Amino acid sequence: MIRPSALVCLYVFMFLQGQVSLQKTDITFAINRQEEYFFSDNLKANWFGAFQHCRTLDKHLVSIRNDEERRAVINFLDSTGYTKANKEFKLWISGNDLAEEGMFYWASTGERLTYQNWRSEEPNDYAHDRCTGEDCVILEYIDGAGRNYDYTFDDRPCIRQFPFICESIP
Numbered sequence: 001m002i003r004p005s006a007l008v009c010l011y012v013f014m015f016l017q018g019q020v021s022l023q024k025t026d027i028t029f030a031i032n033r034q035e036e037y038f039f040s041d042n043l044k045a046n047w048f049g050a051f052q053h054c055r056t057l058d059k060h061l062v063s064i065r066n067d068e069e070r071r072a073v074i075n076f077l078d079s080t081g082y083t084k085a086n087k088e089f090k091l092w093i094s095g096n097d098l099a100e101e102g103m104f105y106w107a108s109t110g111e112r113l114t115y116q117n118w119r120s121e122e123p124n125d126y127a128h129d130r131c132t133g134e135d136c137v138i139l140e141y142i143d144g145a146g147r148n149y150d151y152t153f154d155d156r157p158c159i160r161q162f163p164f165i166c167e168s169i170p
Contacts, residue, residue: 037062038166041082047136047158050092051107054166060108061094062165064139064153065115073139073165074151087143092164095137095153101125104137104155108169113137119148123155132157139165 038057045053047061054061064070077083094108104113104123119140125133134155142149156162 036168037076039076039080039082039163041080041086041163044161044163045092046161047092047096050162050164050166051094054164057166059166059168061092062167063094063106063108063111064117065106065109065111065113067115070115070117070151083141083143088141090138090140090154090156090162092162093137093139093153096135096158097123097125097155098135098158101133101135108167117151117153119152119154122153125155132159138162 036059038054038059043053051061062073064073074083082089094106095104095113096107097104099105102123102125105111106113123134123137125135127133134157136156136158137153138156139151140149140154141151
């Protein structure tokens with residue numbers, strides 16, 4: 001059974017689709033796992049817009065299924081200078097629990113999210129108002145804030161605007 005909040009999110013997606021604006025600084029990169037990635041430090045979208053934009057590039061929102069994949073994303077962001085220029089950031093990744101609350105899956109692969117990289121007290125589905133919970137996953141970093149904000153997962157409202165990383169899946 002589909003949750004009412006998932007239907008609301010689908011409605012919001014259909015209403016907001018196409019509200020992604022591409023700006024000057026796009027970075028395409030390739031690193032291990034023989035995958036190609038896309039990242040733009042000037043491109044922000046809600047989770048649905050990010051998902052859609054990745055698909056227009058024939059890619060998917062990135063899935064981080066283990067420490068090796070997490071390290072690859074960290075190394076890339078470091079190599080671009082993004083981490084130095086942005087001491088704090090949140091990036092959309094493909095994890096979500098839109099189908100069933102508390103059951104997180106990677107939208108890009110359909111696999112269950114089992115990698116335990118959550119920030120403490122997360123995921124918590126915090127209710128921001130009467131109809132906005134947290135169903136989509138970000139990768140969060142705050143320089144100097146310790147392990148709790150060191151490229152960890154956090155659930156957030158899918159309608160928030162954040163940068164994102166896309167990947168091709170071999």
